[in-house]
Each structure stands twice: as C-alpha cells, then as structure tokens.
Amino acid sequence: MANPMRIRAAAKDGVTEVRVLMSHVMETGQRKDSSGAVIPAHFITELTAKHNDKVVLSAQFGPSVSTNPYLAFKFNGGAKGDKVVVSWVDNKGDSRTDEVQVA
Amino acid sequence: MKKTIMAVAIGAVALTAPNMQAMASEDLNFDAYRQMLADGNPAELFEMEGEELWRTARGPKNATLEQCDLGVGAGVVDGAAAQLPRFFADTGKVQDLESRLMHCMETLQGIPSAEIINGKFRQGERGKLASLVAYVVTHSNGKKVQVDLSHPKMKEMYDMGEKVFYYRTGAMDFSCASCHSQDGKRIRATQLPNITTSKGAAEGWGSWPAYRVSNSQFWTMQHRLWDCFRQQRTAEPVFASDVTIALSVFMAGKGNGYEAVWPGVKR
Numbered sequence: 001m002a003n004p005m006r007i008r009a010a011a012k013d014g015v016t017e018v019r020v021l022m023s024h025v026m027e028t029g030q031r032k033d034s035s036g037a038v039i040p041a042h043f044i045t046e047l048t049a050k051h052n053d054k055v056v057l058s059a060q061f062g063p064s065v066s067t068n069p070y071l072a073f074k075f076n077g078g079a080k081g082d083k084v085v086v087s088w089v090d091n092k093g094d095s096r097t098d099e100v101q102v103a
Numbered sequence: 104m105k106k107t108i109m110a111v112a113i114g115a116v117a118l119t120a121p122n123m124q125a126m127a128s129e130d131l132n133f134d135a136y137r138q139m140l141a142d143g144n145p146a147e148l149f150e151m152e153g154e155e156l157w158r159t160a161r162g163p164k165n166a167t168l169e170q171c172d173l174g175v176g177a178g179v180v181d182g183a184a185a186q187l188p189r190f191f192a193d194t195g196k197v198q199d200l201e202s203r204l205m206h207c208m209e210t211l212q213g214i215p216s217a218e219i220i221n222g223k224f225r226q227g228e229r230g231k232l233a234s235l236v237a238y239v240v241t242h243s244n245g246k247k248v249q250v251d252l253s254h255p256k257m258k259e260m261y262d263m264g265e266k267v268f269y270y271r272t273g274a275m276d277f278s279c280a281s282c283h284s285q286d287g288k289r290i291r292a293t294q295l296p297n298i299t300t301s302k303g304a305a306e307g308w309g310s311w312p313a314y315r316v317s318n319s320q321f322w323t324m325q326h327r328l329w330d331c332f333r334q335q336r337t338a339e340p341v342f343a344s345d346v347t348i349a350l351s352v353f354m355a356g357k358g359n360g361y362e363a364v365w366p367g368v369k370r
Binding site for chain 2: 003004006019021023066067068070072
C-alpha cells in the first residue's frame, strides 16, 4: 500500500494555500537497473484536491514529475476547520487519499 | 585504443569548456534555489515513517522505542540530536545518533546491531534506522548544536577526529582537509564548507542528514561520511565505527553554538 501524503492547508485573507508532499517512486519506465533490465514505469497519473466536497484542483501527472512530488496551490475561499482531501491514482491502479483540516 | 580515448577526452573538454565559462559569468543564484528546495523538503516523508517506527512495537521483543534514552532522558526526543554525539554511562561509549538508536533497537527490541552494521544503506533495518534519524533530528531543527566535550572520552574522540580529518591516505593521498579547508568552494549546487573553521564545521554538521533531490534519497551523517571516505579514495569505514563517531564529535564540537537545519535538503 502506498505511504501517506503530508498535507498542509492554511487560510489567509479568503485564500487557502495547500501544500502536498507525496511519497511515490515516479518511475519513468525509461531507466534500467544495474543488470540492464528496464525498470517498469510506475507514476501518478491523476491527482484531485477537494475543499469539503468541491473539486478545487484536478491535475494530470506524468513520468516527468520527480520522485516524491511536491505540489503547492491556492484556491479562493476556505476557512479554518474546513476539510481538504487530496487523492491520487497511479498507472498501476494504486491510489491514496489523505485529508487535513485547514489551519 | 588509447588514442581514441584521448581524442574523445579532448573532444569532451573542448565541448564543455566554453559552457562552463558561460555558466560562471551568469549570476548563479544558489541561495534562491536552496530556498525553493527547502519548501516541501521530502525528508518529511522519512520523518513521518520514523515517527511511526518509534511508536511501533517491533523486533523479537515486540517493543517500541519509546523508552529509548538518547541522552536527555528515556523517551525524550526534543532537542536530543543537538547534543549528540555524547558519552553514555550505560554503554561506556561515545555514541552518535545512529549508534545510539542502534543500541536502543538492540536492547529494547532485540534487533541485532550486526544486522545494521553489515547491512546496506537505505535497506532493511539500516534503512529504518535512517527514518528514525529523520524523526529525531526534526525535533532539534533550529536548535543550537550543544555538544558537551568535557568528558575525557569525548575529548579523546575529538582529538582522534581531528587527527583523522588531517590524515592523508589513499590512492590520491587526500585527507578530509584536502577538500574541506578552503572558504567559498562549491561543487555543483552544494557548498563545500571549510570544516577547519567553526562556522564551516557547523554548516557541514548542521545540514546533514539531508534529502538529496538529485537522487531522491535520504542520507544520514553516517552515509555522508561513508561517501566522503569513498571520495577520498580510501577504505570504506565500518558503519557506526569509532572513526566515524570521532569525526562527528570533531565536527559537532567545532560547530558548537550554531543552529542546526535538520533535516537538510541538498542537490
């Protein structure tokens, strides 16, 4: 199972800033291991962020994103105590959802 | 065959030399780059794992590490790393964070130290130890390095560390000082601190363990030192051996009073 994300969300002047750190190998499928065998592609393909139940960010990820991706974004609205939920799915069908309360 | 190699080598120099000049004349803003890296340091992922490991009952004795004494009391993590290495009366030894955690894993959890000493970096129990390191150092982030050198064994280790630092050996006849005794040097985006000064020693000591963005790996100070022995072209040090701890006492002791930035983030 995938490891948890670390999410922070802070509201200020009507704008919420969300910072997400994901734990993922983000393997491109272009690399070989020491014995010359191709390391199979394994990367996040989609990411969704919700504020309470409303989608505020939907993103497509690909093999050019680094290992352990870091994502920061802002959305309008949000108040202390609101819920921010981030989910990702990868090309192997693995997924992860974590949530945090807006500080 | 030799000729071809020479030709290739010359070709490569000819190609890169103008590039390097162009690079040098630009204003390379490494501080800004490092600042950007520090926001969202993926070392936090290791810290999270380490925190979990600290609280999870594991090993043949099925125990947690919550009673581990890192020098500031059983189970106290806050500020512990800033005072390490230190002399521990219960083992009669000077221990750094890694060797102390290894001791706790063995005594509390029954995980044999030999498994870690003979293991590989980032794998198995040695890998888990690194995550524990990430957790512990995070609780000394921003604290001043405060290593107590008053115990005779600490003094002994400091002197040994200093000696090792200047000891020239290996195929190139390098010492640590060959690469770390000048100000203002850098390699790629990593500043090479002048470890012969207090400020430089603190920069080196107080910014590792670190996450390396170039290879997405979290490296502890033991790992950093192992790699510098390798760069020195000399024998690999045994994990958590006296020579590695002596060098750590030397650097930490010299860097006393400066703030630690833990865990660091590096190129």
